[in-house]
Amino acid sequence: MIQIHNLTKCYGKLAAVDNLNLQVARGEIFGFLGPNGAGKTTTIRCMMGILKATAGKVLLDGHDVVGAAQQAKAISGFIPDRPFIYEKLSGSEFLNFVGKLHRVDAARLSKRIAELLEHLELTPWQDELVESYSHGMKQRLVVCGALIHEPRILVVDEPMVGMDPKGARTLKDLFCALAAGGTTVFLSTHSISVAEEICHRIGIIRKGRLISCGTMSEIHAQTDGRNGNLESAFLELTREQDLAVPAAQAL
Amino acid sequence: MSSVALLLSPLWLTWKNSFLRGARPWTRRLSLALLAGMFWFGTYLVLRRVLRYFETVHELGPALAYQLLLIILLTFLSMLLFSNLVAALSTYFLARDLELIHAAPVAPNGFFFARLIATTINSSWMVLFFSLPIFAAYGSVFGGGIRLYLWVAILLPLFLLIPAAVGALVTHLLVYAMPAKRIRDLLFFIGLFAFLIMYFLFRFSQPERLVQPESFGNFMQFLSAMETPSSPYLPSSWLAEILAGTLFKRDTEPGFFFALLASYAMFLPLAASWCSSAVYLDGWSKAQESRQERRKLVWLDRLLDFLTRPFPAITRAVMLKDIKTFLRDTTQWSQLFLLAALIVVYLYNFKVLPLDRSPMPAGTLRTVVAFANLGLAGFVLSAIAIRFAFPAVSLEGKAFWLLQTAPISLRALLWSKFWLNFVPLFFLGELLIFCSNLLLKVPGWMMTLSLITMFLMTFGIVAIGIGLGALYPNFNYENAAEIPTSFGGAVCMIFSIGFIGIAVMIVAWPIYTLALRAFQRGRIFLPEYSVIAPPLLIVLALTVVTVAVALRVGIKHLERLKD
Numbered sequence: 001m002i003q004i005h006n007l008t009k010c011y012g013k014l015a016a017v018d019n020l021n022l023q024v025a026r027g028e029i030f031g032f033l034g035p036n037g038a039g040k041t042t043t044i045r046c047m048m049g050i051l052k053a054t055a056g057k058v059l060l061d062g063h064d065v066v067g068a069a070q071q072a073k074a075i076s077g078f079i080p081d082r083p084f085i086y087e088k089l090s091g092s093e094f095l096n097f098v099g100k101l102h103r104v105d106a107a108r109l110s111k112r113i114a115e116l117l118e119h120l121e122l123t124p125w126q127d128e129l130v131e132s133y134s135h136g137m138k139q140r141l142v143v144c145g146a147l148i149h150e151p152r153i154l155v156v157d158e159p160m161v162g163m164d165p166k167g168a169r170t171l172k173d174l175f176c177a178l179a180a181g182g183t184t185v186f187l188s189t190h191s192i193s194v195a196e197e198i199c200h201r202i203g204i205i206r207k208g209r210l211i212s213c214g215t216m217s218e219i220h221a222q223t224d225g226r227n228g229n230l231e232s233a234f235l236e237l238t239r240e241q242d243l244a245v246p247a248a249q250a251l
Numbered sequence: 252m253s254s255v256a257l258l259l260s261p262l263w264l265t266w267k268n269s270f271l272r273g274a275r276p277w278t279r280r281l282s283l284a285l286l287a288g289m290f291w292f293g294t295y296l297v298l299r300r301v302l303r304y305f306e307t308v309h310e311l312g313p314a315l316a317y318q319l320l321l322i323i324l325l326t327f328l329s330m331l332l333f334s335n336l337v338a339a340l341s342t343y344f345l346a347r348d349l350e351l352i353h354a355a356p357v358a359p360n361g362f363f364f365a366r367l368i369a370t371t372i373n374s375s376w377m378v379l380f381f382s383l384p385i386f387a388a389y390g391s392v393f394g395g396g397i398r399l400y401l402w403v404a405i406l407l408p409l410f411l412l413i414p415a416a417v418g419a420l421v422t423h424l425l426v427y428a429m430p431a432k433r434i435r436d437l438l439f440f441i442g443l444f445a446f447l448i449m450y451f452l453f454r455f456s457q458p459e460r461l462v463q464p465e466s467f468g469n470f471m472q473f474l475s476a477m478e479t480p481s482s483p484y485l486p487s488s489w490l491a492e493i494l495a496g497t498l499f500k501r502d503t504e505p506g507f508f509f510a511l512l513a514s515y516a517m518f519l520p521l522a523a524s525w526c527s528s529a530v531y532l533d534g535w536s537k538a539q540e541s542r543q544e545r546r547k548l549v550w551l552d553r554l555l556d557f558l559t560r561p562f563p564a565i566t567r568a569v570m571l572k573d574i575k576t577f578l579r580d581t582t583q584w585s586q587l588f589l590l591a592a593l594i595v596v597y598l599y600n601f602k603v604l605p606l607d608r609s610p611m612p613a614g615t616l617r618t619v620v621a622f623a624n625l626g627l628a629g630f631v632l633s634a635i636a637i638r639f640a641f642p643a644v645s646l647e648g649k650a651f652w653l654l655q656t657a658p659i660s661l662r663a664l665l666w667s668k669f670w671l672n673f674v675p676l677f678f679l680g681e682l683l684i685f686c687s688n689l690l691l692k693v694p695g696w697m698m699t700l701s702l703i704t705m706f707l708m709t710f711g712i713v714a715i716g717i718g719l720g721a722l723y724p725n726f727n728y729e730n731a732a733e734i735p736t737s738f739g740g741a742v743c744m745i746f747s748i749g750f751i752g753i754a755v756m757i758v759a760w761p762i763y764t765l766a767l768r769a770f771q772r773g774r775i776f777l778p779e780y781s782v783i784a785p786p787l788l789i790v791l792a793l794t795v796v797t798v799a800v801a802l803r804v805g806i807k808h809l810e811r812l813k814d
Contacts, residue, residue: 045539048354052536066532070356078354084347088265097264100257101355129268145351 001026001184007056016042018208029179031199032188039208040188077146081157087131102149116144135162155186196230254361295384302392313499324487334374335418342366344538363527371415393498409516416519426534565659566667601690618766621693626755628683633747640672640716642734645725661809673713680705707794711750714798719743721805757786
């Protein structure tokens with residue numbers, strides 16, 4: 001469903017993403033992990049056609065995100081790490097706008113808006129201006145926007161930031177339900193517990209390169225089974241040689 | 252719904268919701284509307300008065316009015332060009348909703364034209380607002396009837412669309428060639444430079460010569476020069492030609508000029524759209540990549556450290572932070588160039604004043620002008636205070652929580668901002684008064700009185716700016732330039748002018764008394780100078796009350812923010 005071939009993105013001399021190759025199947029939840037500045041968000045932005053790659057190709061359900069941008073975007077939904085919502089629009093007005101951008105027909109759109117608002121517990125707030133929403137409510141509204149057109153691929157960048165435990169639980173259940181229904185979920189996250197809990201496979205990126213990719217047991221196998229959980233495996237794989245000790249001592 | 256209308260829907264929904272559901276009380280909206288209406292009506296009345304005066308000058312009247320129309324439209328065009336460049340950069344490349352739009356399957360053409368309309372509206376509404384009383388004044392003096400208003404309704408959208416399309420086209424090419432965040436700085440400098448040149452050219456070309464026809468060879472030569480546009484290739488001249496045909500019953504070719512205007516208004520958006528389809532994706536991608544490098548200026552850090560040493564540590568930290576953020580924000584500090592230009596032009600005006608040709612005795616006239624100068628310099632100072640002192644609290648922006656949670660009292664915070672603004676404004680005010688009075692060759696007592704009054708007024712002007720800035724803070728601004736143009740900015744201007752008016756009126760009495768004695772007797776005896784003292788004491792008391800009240804009102808309001 002998602003195919004990334006030799007993806008490279010350079011900022012000047014710095015390669016933020018360096019020759020990345022990845023495939024994600026239909027109905028799979030793929031966790032994309034990496035330390036800060038590893039290249040996760042850059043990869044995602046290239047995947048969504050928001051950033052032009054220096055080299056390589058991204059295909060979403062066979063559609064090239066550059067050559068067939070409209071087709072690729074029509075079947076995908078995106079939840080950015082710092083989402084923008086028009087503050088002076090109400091929740092339902094915002095969803096109505098996003099739905100029309102994705103060409104959802106009018107009759108289906110109003111039904112879909114009601115469903116999503118209900119599911120993410122925003123119905124009582126639908127006519128309030130977004131400026132009066134809490135951070136978590138804004139996050140949930142953005143999720144509604146990304147799902148309004150029933151995308152076949154959902155790309156999510158840091159979804160749990162600022163969510164309360166109940167909101168986070170709702171979201172995790174939602175991703176699982178979507179995957180069970182055949183939607184591919186590409187999830188970039190810092191939260192190892194989230195990845196461990198819901199992802200079928202995990203890719204670990206460091207300095208723009210994919211250093212590890214596979215199921216949980218395959219990742220453990222890469223660290224010779226020394227580590228009992230994903231967190232330890234992640235830390236070992238992404239460890240900066242000799243940097244961690246002096247930093248800890250300084251603290 | 253077409254994609255253009257759909258993409259514009261957040262814009263009009265935002266307007267609708269802000270208007271119907273905004274937090275701003277109706278009383279405040281009404282007073283803002285009243286203020287705008289007064290400005291609109293004032294522009295209409297002043298221009299009508301000027302045009303009526305022109306009309307009384309036989310044969311030359313319509314030519315003068317035509318020249319004025321040309322200058323007004325040329326000014327509009329240059330303002331539109333620059334504001335469209337800046338607006339296009341924001342709407343096409345830097346707007347916060349672009350990620351949302353570009354993640355959706357939106358047709359590039361629909362996106363381009365929706366943003367072009369948004370750019371045109373954003374950068375032209377003010378010109379449109381101020382142009383209407385101008386056309387109304389022309390219509391009321393020179394006639395033209397319904398035909399004039401029909402022409403205006405047809406031509407203005409075309410006239411506004413041309414600079415918007417040029418702005419979009421040039422912005423696309425610039426962003427394609429370089430990172431967007433640097434372009435904003437670049438554009439600012441280009442605009443500032445262009446404005447300064449225009450301002451100097453206008454001032455030093457001495458437009459007052461236009462009312463001295465003796466400087467031309469003969470009258471017919473002068474008249475013919477006045478009836479011809481100076482730049483026939485500009486859309487502003489085409490628009491002026493069409494309107495002149497209706498207003499001054501001149502034999503122009505409106506059909507030809509209309510065809511020119513309409514064809515450019517259609518061609519340029521299409522050309523810009525074609526260019527956008529070729530370069531937009533690359534430019535948009537680049538706009539997200541730009542990073543700026545900054546050189547560290549050690550000497551400046553040391554100098555600032557030295558200058559702020561007399562203040563307590565916390566106040567000093569706030570002052571240093573304010574100075575550094577000011578100096579690092581191009582849009583903030585580059586306004587100083589504009590200020591320098593204003594000072595030069597201000598002083599130049601005094602140099603060219605034809606005081607000796609007046610029927611009044613030169614000495615008395617100089618004192619009268621110096622008195623008026625006190626008010627004018629105060630006005631200049633209050634305009635600058637609104638640009639710099641009024642936004643001081645708002646500029647803390649979303650980082651205001653940092654100061655709220657720090658062990659610094661709001662009183663100390665406002666005072667630190669007060670002194671930071673007072674010092675430069677004090678030097679500026681005194682410089683303006685000293686130099687202009689020197690050019691006017693005023694007597695010593697007038698110089699002293701003016702300098703002391705200006706010194707006292709500076710305290711009040713700065714306190715009103717800081718205090719009302721704290722009373723009407725805007726921590727969620729998108730652009731710092733929008734802070735002084737807010738409702739609070741207008742209230743601040745009104746209070747500031749009121750304060751200057753009262754202070755100047757108080758010192759009017761000793762000035763009148765001393766000037767009269769000098770005129771009647773040719774000299775003033777030493778004890779007579781004592782008349783200066785009581786009014787100065789009253790101005791001092793007024794200043795103390797103004798400073799105390801303005802800052803207290805500001806502090807109280809900031810304290811209420813915690814409730």
